[in-house]
Amino acid sequence: xxxxxxxxxxxxxxxxxxxxxxxxxxxxxxxxxxxxxxxxxxxxxxxxxxxxxxxxxxxxxxxxxxxxxxxxxxxxxxxxxxxxxxxxxxxxxxxxxxxxxxxxxxxxxxxxxxxxxxxxxxxxxxxxxxxxxxxxxxxxxxxxxxxxxxxxxxxxxxxxxxxxxxxxxxxxxxxxxxxxxxxxxxxxxxxxxxxxxxxxxxxxxxxxxxxxxxxxxxxxxxxxxxxxxxxxxxxxxxxxxxxxxxxxxxxxxxxxxxxxxxxxxxxxxxxxxxxxxxxxxxxxxxxxxxxxxxxxxxxxxxxxxxxxxxxxxxxxxxxxxxxxxxxxxxxxxxxxxxxxxxxxxxxxxxxxxxxxxxxxxxxxxxxxxxxxxxxxxxxxxxxxxxxxxxxxxxxxxxxxxxxxxxxx
Amino acid sequence: xxxxxxxxxxxxxxxxxxxxxxxxxxxxxxxxxxxxxxxxxxxxxxxxxxxxxxxxxxxxxxxxxxxxxxxxxxxxxxxxxxxxxxxxxxxxxxxxxxxxxxxxxxxxxxxx
Numbered sequence: 001x002x003x004x005x006x007x008x009x010x011x012x013x014x015x016x017x018x019x020x021x022x023x024x025x026x027x028x029x030x031x032x033x034x035x036x037x038x039x040x041x042x043x044x045x046x047x048x049x050x051x052x053x054x055x056x057x058x059x060x061x062x063x064x065x066x067x068x069x070x071x072x073x074x075x076x077x078x079x080x081x082x083x084x085x086x087x088x089x090x091x092x093x094x095x096x097x098x099x100x101x102x103x104x105x106x107x108x109x110x111x112x113x114x115x116x117x118x119x120x121x122x123x124x125x126x127x128x129x130x131x132x133x134x135x136x137x138x139x140x141x142x143x144x145x146x147x148x149x150x151x152x153x154x155x156x157x158x159x160x161x162x163x164x165x166x167x168x169x170x171x172x173x174x175x176x177x178x179x180x181x182x183x184x185x186x187x188x189x190x191x192x193x194x195x196x197x198x199x200x201x202x203x204x205x206x207x208x209x210x211x212x213x214x215x216x217x218x219x220x221x222x223x224x225x226x227x228x229x230x231x232x233x234x235x236x237x238x239x240x241x242x243x244x245x246x247x248x249x250x251x252x253x254x255x256x257x258x259x260x261x262x263x264x265x266x267x268x269x270x271x272x273x274x275x276x277x278x279x280x281x282x283x284x285x286x287x288x289x290x291x292x293x294x295x296x297x298x299x300x301x302x303x304x305x306x307x308x309x310x311x312x313x314x315x316x317x318x319x320x321x322x323x324x325x326x327x328x329x330x331x332x333x334x335x336x337x338x339x340x341x342x343x344x345x346x347x348x349x350x351x352x353x354x355x356x357x358x359x360x361x362x363x364x365x366x367x368x369x370x371x372x373x374x375x376x377x378x379x380x381x382x383x384x385x386x387x388x389x390x391x392x393x394x395x396x397x398x399x400x401x402x403x404x405x406x407x408x
Numbered sequence: 409x410x411x412x413x414x415x416x417x418x419x420x421x422x423x424x425x426x427x428x429x430x431x432x433x434x435x436x437x438x439x440x441x442x443x444x445x446x447x448x449x450x451x452x453x454x455x456x457x458x459x460x461x462x463x464x465x466x467x468x469x470x471x472x473x474x475x476x477x478x479x480x481x482x483x484x485x486x487x488x489x490x491x492x493x494x495x496x497x498x499x500x501x502x503x504x505x506x507x508x509x510x511x512x513x514x515x516x517x518x519x520x
Contacts, residue, residue: 118502165517165518168497
């Protein structure tokens, strides 16, 4: 692995565009080199070298006409150069020519290996971003606001584990598939959440993880058309993104759903994502947690005004979701729907027995604060806001809570 | 690849086993016997360890060897046995571990 190169100031935006070109090709190249060499780590190193070379040279030289052929050539040359001791690898690489015979898209194997349950979640995420999406270590570090050495270590350790513990490079067999697919979807969803929650005006320059998450979900949906939950996750991400423009005001402050300017929502994207969700539901009749979450977001997205929201339908969907995937955070969200469907007191009652498990969760206290305020219990409400403030590190959320401290 | 499956007992499991009636205990042991029989083509070697109160530990890194009573780490979870298996990859080792019918934790390590 090579150290990252210093990038000139102001080149970030074009680096972002280049990274997208890389993303279209890096995973395919990695997939075919892993197949060829049978060594995940060595193959990945070659691709990463090619990516870093591309990010260094393309800004000045322009993106080549065939970026895939360019990356392939650089990776192959690099392999012949560095793999001197592994003479069998060199022999295999030497026989390679471009264009490669186009077989099936091998990236599915790559995704399942990167998201293997024997790897920690943080390793799965870093590895998926690097190997499947072609991000450099520096880009991953910047996106997660952690030191580059941390990411580099995480990736090195994960690659060693893949090799030494014998984590296979293949699509799981039928019996393993539900669990293994669950891991992959969890990784993509976490990536999406990380990008979505940390996206603020100040960080607009950072790598858009939301974009990577949507791209991964779309790739997976393409490769696994028979899995309704993959389509569900894709619809969920697209429905959230379609409302992105209304999430922040001109000063970069977070705007709550009730106060958002709905004319800023992307109606076409909402329509398409909702149609995808309906198609999936009709074709499979297997509603899972991602499809249900997407259906809830679709209910919000389809309401012309906040007052038009179909809370009764949302409550039904939350009950189905809780039946499949019980979670205190989902119960908290359901309580918000209860407030509009059944009243503030009913919602506050729902929160009563969540206090123990969600004591450390800022949104719990923020929700409680609002309900207390609506009941005229200002002093308790203020204390709840203060508790929420103590717990949140996200600047946009802090600003929103600080505004509310001014209530009277 | 060669892996070692380490079977780990918990206090809770030991208590439950001790509380079982004779027939139940027998059924539990039979399930373990069946597991070994069904996977005999993959298991190259296995060992059952006696309870942890029989353990003696020797430390060699503090001058003269120091012999103490008990295991090298005191914990609520103790290794109670090993099985060495020869399978294609980690997924196959995991599939084996998933069907293990006795103690509640199995650690898998590649071995050579």
